[in-house]
Amino acid sequence: MYRKARESLTAWRWFFRSLKQGDWLWLFIAIIIASLSVTSISYLGQSMKQSMLDKAAQNLGADLILRSSRPLEPRWQSLAQTLGLQTQNSLNTVTMALNPKFDTNFQLVNLRAVEQAEPLRGQIQPSPELPWQPLGADQVWIEPKLIEQLKLEAGGELLLGASQLKVIGSIQPSSLLNPMSQFAPQITMLLSDFAATQLLGPGSRITYELAVAGDPSALQRFRETLKRDAPNFVEVISAHAPSEDLGKTLDRAWLFLDLAALSAVFVAGLSILIASRFYLQRWHSTLALLRAFGGQDRALRRLFAWQFFWIGLSGSGLGVVLGWLVIQLLNPWLEQQFSPFVSAGFLLPMSLGLLSGLLVLWSFAWQAFQEAMATTPLQVLKNLQNKVPFYHWLISFALMLLMLSLIVQWHYLGWILLLGLLLSLVFYSSAAALLRLLKSVHPSSRGWLKISIAGILKQSPLIKIQLISIGLVLFVLMLMTFVRQDLLQAWQNSLPSQAPNTFILNVQPDQQDSVQNLLQSQKIVTAMVPMARGRLIERNQQPLLAEDFTEARAQRLLQREANIAVLAQLPEHNRILAQLPVEDYQGLGVSVEADIAALFGLQLGDQLLFDFAGQTRQYQVRSLRQVQWQSFELNFFFIVEPDSTQSLPISYISSFYQSSAVQRNALTQQLAQEAPGVLLVDVEQIIQQIRQIMDQASGAVSALFVFTLAASIAVLFSATLASQESRIQTWLLLRTLGASSRQIRWIGLTEFALIGLLAGILAASFAQLVSILIAYQLLDSAPHFSPMLWGSTLAISLLILLSVGWLSQKPFLRMSANQLKRHLKS
C-alpha cells in the first residue's frame, strides 16, 4: 500500500516536471476543454430543460394532467396520493354565459370548475381590468375579454345555467394546454358550486381533469402506471411535451446541445490523440532506458498510468472549476432569459465533467499509451517499431462508447457510433488519396513548392493524422455553423414575426360575405377556407376501428370528428412528400398529412371512406404532406377535393395576423353582432410563449458553439506542433545550405497552406454531404448546394493553418542554424 502511494507520488512528480516544461501542455488544455464543455453544457442543458419544464408546468398548472370525457376513476387520484403526489380535480364544459342586466347578451364560454382556486404549479395571474379577490363560494373569475363581451363591471353578476355568480376578478387563463380547444373565453369557479348550475346532465359535454404535481421520480412511476393501465379514453398531458410540435422543436434543440457537447469533446479528443502520441514518443527512449536499468513492466505501466491519472484528474478538475466559473458568469444571463430560472444543481454536471475528462483522455490516448508501454529495453541500442495488439483498438473503442453514453441519449448512440466509424474510415481513405495526389504532383513541381511537398510527404503517416484531425475539426465547425444557421432559420420560418395570431371559425356559408366584408373594413386580407367536420371510417373497404389500434392518438382520431379542408389546390405552406401519378387517379382525391398516414398505415392510392355528419364519401389518397403545426398557419390532417355534384356540410375557417389587441377585441365584438355563432380565437399569448422558448433554445445553441470553437483551436495547435520537429530539421538543413529567412518562411508557409488546402477540401466535401442529409432528414428544409460553405471552409482552413503556422513557427524562423540545432537537441 505504502509502495503504491509512493508510486503515485513519483508519477505526480514526473507529470509535474513535464508540465512545468510545457510537455503535457496541449494534452492538458484538451482535457480542460473537454471537461469544461461537458460541465457547462450539461449544467446549461439541464437547467434550461428544467426551467422550460417548470414554465410549461406553470402554464399547465400541474406537472401532469389526466383528461377524459368520462368521469375519472378515483383509483388514479388514490394512486397519485399514495405516491406522495398532490392532486386536484377539475372539469370543463362549454356553455352560454349571460349578464342578467342585459338579457340579450349571451356569450359562449369555457366554464372551468376547480377543486381549489390555486393551481398545483405556478400562480394565478390576476389581470388589472377588475379588482381581484380570492375565489369563494358562488363567485367566479373571468377572462379579461369577457368584461367587454358581456359588458360586465366589478362586482357584477353572471348567469351560468341555474346559478347566478358574482364576478370578483379577472385572470389570464393557461394557454399552452391544448390552445385550440379553448377558443371560448374562460370562466373559473369552484367545483363545489358546479352541481348547483345544473349544467351536468344527459348530453352535456364535460371534460374531467385530474391535475397531478410533485416529486419527479414519483411522477415517473405514476406516468409508467398510467402508460400501462390507463384506459384509452384517458388523455395524459405532460409538462414534458405540452404540445407535440413544441416537443419536437425542443427535442431538436436538445439534440443540437448534445451534439455541441459531443463535438467539443470529440474535437478535444482529437487533440489528445495527437498530443499524447507526440509527447509519449518523446518518452520512448527514456522508457527503453528505464527498462534497461531494470524497470519492470508492471511497475512502469503503473507509473505511467498514474501519470495519466494525474494529468486527467488535474485537467478535468481544472476544467470543472472553469466550468463552474462559466456557469457563474452565465447565471445572470440565464436568470434574465428564463423566468423563473431553475438551476439544475452543480453536482451532476461536475461529476459528468470530471468523468468525461478522464474518459476522453483514456479513450483517445489509449493507443499511444500502449505503444509507449510496448517499448523494449533493446531500443536503447536499436531502432525498433513498437507494435500494439489489435484488441487495444477495441478497448479504446469501448472507452469511447462509455464516454459517449455520458453525453448523448442512448437512442442516438448507435447512430452516432455508426456515423463516427464511417466518417473515420472515409476520412482516412480520403486523406490517403489526397496525399497520393500530392505525391503525383511532386516530380513536376519546382523550387520551394517542391521542398514544401517533400516536407509533407516525408512524414506522411503523421500528416495523414493531421489532415484527418484538422479536416474533422473544420468539418464539425462548418457543419455546426451551417446546421445552427439552418436550425435557427427553420425555427424562425416556422414562426415568422407575423405568424397568424387570430383564427375565425364556424363561419357558415351565408355568413361568408359579411365576415369577409368585416375583415376587409379592418384592412385584413385573408382567404376563407372551406371545411367540413368528418371522421375517417374505412380504408380500402376495411373498417378502421379504434380498438384495432394501440396508439391512443390513433384511437382518439378515429373516435372524433376532424376538420377536413375542402380545397382544389393544396396550400403552399405544406410540403408534398409523395404524390400519386395522374394516370392512377380514380374518383375524388384526398391529401393526407404524413404523420397521420404513418399512424394509420395509409398508402398512396388507398381508398378512404369518410363520414360527414351521416353522409359517407370515398376519396383516393393522392398525396402525402408534411405540415408544421407550430407555424399557426391553417393546417389539416385531410384535404379533400371539392365535389361538384354533391355538396358537403361546409363551414369556413380563416387565420390572419392582427397586431393590436384592442382591434382583436373590437373584431370579436363586431363578429358577435354581425355574424352570431362565428368564433374568434386569439392565440397571441401562446405564440409569444412559444417564441420565447425558441429564442431561449437558439441562444443556448449559439453559446455552446463557442466551446467547440475553443476545442478546435487547441486541436489545430497540437496538430501543428506534432510535426514541428521534422519541419525544423528541414529548416536547419536549408539554413546550413545557405537559405535565407525569406525562403525558409515561404517554404514553411507553403507547407501549411498545402495542409490547409487539403484539410479544407476534405472538410468542405463532408460538410456539404452531411448538411444535405441533415437538412433533408432533420430540419425539414430543402437540401441545397452551398458555394458559400465551400468557399468559406477553404478560406477558413487556409487562414487558420497559415495563422497557426505563422504563430507557432515564428520564433524558429528567426533562429540561426546553431540555435535551431540546439533546439532540436532539447
Next chain:
Amino acid sequence: MTQIPSSAPIIQLDNIGYQVRNDGQTLSILEHCQLHVEPGQSVAIVGRSGSGKSTLLAIMAGLEKPTQGRAFLLGQEISQLSEDECAKLRAQQVGFVFQNFQLLPSMTALENVLLPLELFQIEQAREKALAALDKVGLHQRAKHLPNQLSGGEQQRVAIARAFVTAPKVLFADEPTGNLDEQTAHQIQALLFELQQTQKTSLILVTHDMHYAHACDQVLQLQQGRLQPLKQTPTLGSGHVS
C-alpha cells in the same frame, strides 16, 4: 534486486551465437563467442560498424537472448529468464551510458539523475542524485535543462545517472563518440575513475583504440567472432578465447 554469489563472474558467455532471418535467409551476426568478466574488470570491445557490437552488448546486458550458447549475467543464465526476471536482475545492478546521452529533454540534470532512483523508490533519492552530480562535477548545474548543457556536460549527467544506483556492471556504448577530443578524454577519465572507486565492471564498446587499450581486456569483433587484442592478467582475472 537479485543478489549474486560474490565468487560468480559478472558476465560469462559460452559459445554464443546469434542469427537472424532476413528475406528467407539466415544471417549470422555472432558465432562461438566466449567471454568471462570478473567483478571490477574493464573490457573494451572494438569492431567496425555493423560487426555486431551492439548485439553482443545487448546479449551481455540481458536485453536480447542468444540463439545459440549460454549467456550469464550476474550469475544467472539469461535464456532461462523471462523479460521481467531479466529486468529484475538488472535492477540497480546494471548501468548504461550511450553515445547520444539519452537524457529526457524536458527534465533538468538533477531530475534525469533522479529517474532510476525514483523508479526503484530508493530512499534519500535527491541527496544521492546531487551527490552523483557532484562526483561528475555538475552540482552547480543541477537545475539546468539538457539543451542548456554542452555535449560533455550532458554525457556527465548520463554517467551520474548510470552510477547513481551503484551498479555492479556498466555498459558504455561509444560514450565519447559525439564529443571532441579534449572532452572525450575528460569523460574517459571520469568513467575509469568511477569504475575503479565503485569497483564496477565496465563493458566499453568503442572505436577509439587508445581508449580501448586503457581497459583490462580488449576484444575485437570480426566476422561475428570475438578475438583478443589485449589481455592484462594483472588487472583482473578475466579471460577470453
